[in-house]
Amino acid sequence: MSDAAPTDRPLAVPTRQLETERVIVTEWRFAPGAHTGWHTHQYDYVVVPITTGQLRLETPNGTVTADLVAGQSYGREKGVEHDVINDNPFEFVFIEIELKP
16 A cells, blocks of 8 residues: 655654563654554554544545544554554654564
């Protein structure tokens, strides 16, 4: 899937905090306008928002807006395909915990 975002859009910055045989923990920092780029999740995962705000998700089925609240976690199964975009006028941060089989 090609990325429809402008080529000058900055990339979000992932920082791997921990990896074991069971989990991968990554901090994601999104400057205003930053995105992850199109990707497909290889593992089930949990997201722990550090910031409250909205993220735009470009998916194969269209655009979805997600309201995230600091400290209110959610989870998804592997196979999710999307580009996550921070349209907020401020930095957005979350922790992603991937669960290895």
